[in-house]
Amino acid sequence: MKAFAYERPATVQDAARLATERPGARFIAGGTNLLDLMKLQIETPATLIDVNRLPLADVTDTEEGGLRIGALVRNADLAAHPRVRKDYAVLGKALLAGASGQLRNKATTAGNLLQRTRCYYFYDTTKPCNKREPGSGCSAIGGFNRIMAVLGASEACIATNPSDMNVAMRVLDATVETIDPQGARRSISIADFHRLPGDTPQIETDLKPGELITAVTLPKPVEGVHLYRKVRDRASYAFATVSVAAIIARGEGDTPKSAKLAFGGLAHKPWRVEAAEAALVETGSADAAADRVLEGARGQGSNDFKIPLTRRTLRATVAEALRV
Structure with a gap:
């Protein structure tokens, strides 16, 4: 793991501002994916911005009858939430199908949205990977690709999104809420939040530089x-x-x-x-x-x-x- 600076901002806007001011900065909450990638030097952030103390850990009802889930809500807490169990059971079931109890106690809603692929070659820094090094090639094409994509892939990348939670969020028509360094807020449909690889597999989401996820909103529940x-x-x-x-x-x-x-x-x-x-x-x-x-x-x-x-x-x- 390479050396890095550490910041703990007091507000969400300060966090977004720091991410813009510090080239190579990354937000960290549970760290269940990021820290593993840092140990392998796949991710080498110059600065870690700790967002754990920001007020983003509440689950609240919306006026429209839906549910607003703070970015820092832990996976275990979300799966056990009464409204999730009653009205959004597919989300609770997906969360409980993922990882282990210990990881679910640490992993956050926003972190799960941003979870990176488990492609073998992405994790092996001795092999070419367009996600790690754009233009280097995709070792999975023609290699061992048992877990790789069969839909929406490209000649640049055949990796898959590993998150169970993201699949449930997609079927629930979730909306991702963000804030940028200027304090502007944005809502992104879950359908548009994750990107297909195309020619730029290293760009995995619709987030802009410095943009911080603050919550995920679910519409009112549907019958079924x-x-x-x-x-x-x-x-x-x-x-x-x-x-x-x-x-x-x-x-x-x-x-x-x-x-x-x-x-x-x-x-x-x-x-x-x-x-x-x-x-x-x-x-x-x-x-x-x-x-x-x-x-x-x-x-x-x-x-x-x-x-x-x-x-x-x-x-x-x-x-x-x-x-x-």
């Missing part, structure tokens, strides 16, 4: 059974090979009246295809929905199995929702 199904290589402390976050309301018989679906483990960002949701409701067929989700899917050899696995996982998720 909340499910999070995660397929992984072992029962605990493993990232998703494929995951499905679903909110499905049952109609007459064994058909869905409404459906919202988001997928993890498939792309550089949480993957959602509204046409797939419409196909599920119109036809009652999980396979029809899977056809829409998997349009353009492309394996890289070791990860070809993700394509049929996505179809099977969606079938199981829909079947479970309609049995409840």
Whole structure:
């Protein structure tokens, strides 16, 4: 780990200002991802800006009937929150499917939004990686790519977003709130917050330099059974090979009246295809929905199995929702 300066600002605007004034600065809260990357010298911030004492750890109801989640709310606390358990169960289930109890006690909402890929080559500084060193190449293409993307990838990067929480936030149509160094506040749809790799895989979100996440807002809850199904290589402390976050309301018989679906483990960002949701409701067929989700899917050899696995996982998720 390289030496760094340390700052503990008193206000959110001071934190954002410091991030602009100090080239190479990074915000730190739980540090469950950043510190690992610093130890490997994948991340080498010149300054760490500790935001833990900022007033961003509350969960409050919104006037519209939704929920506002502070950026510093710990994953364990969020999963256990009464409103989350009652009205946003898919979020609680996704959080509990991730990491370990100890990590959930430290990890924050904002940190989870910014969690970086677990691509083997991103973590191996002896191998080319366009995320670490733009223009150097993508070792996963033609390499061992079992956990890599089959959707939304590019010739520059086939990494995946590792977060379970992000998949649930996507199916819930969350909004990310931020503040910049000038004090201006902005709201970013979760659909637009994470970026596909394109030619710039090192740019992973829509955040601007110095912009600090202050909260995530959820709209009022919608009708339906909340499910999070995660397929992984072992029962605990493993990232998703494929995951499905679903909110499905049952109609007459064994058909869905409404459906919202988001997928993890498939792309550089949480993957959602509204046409797939419409196909599920119109036809009652999980396979029809899977056809829409998997349009353009492309394996890289070791990860070809993700394509049929996505179809099977969606079938199981829909079947479970309609049995409840």
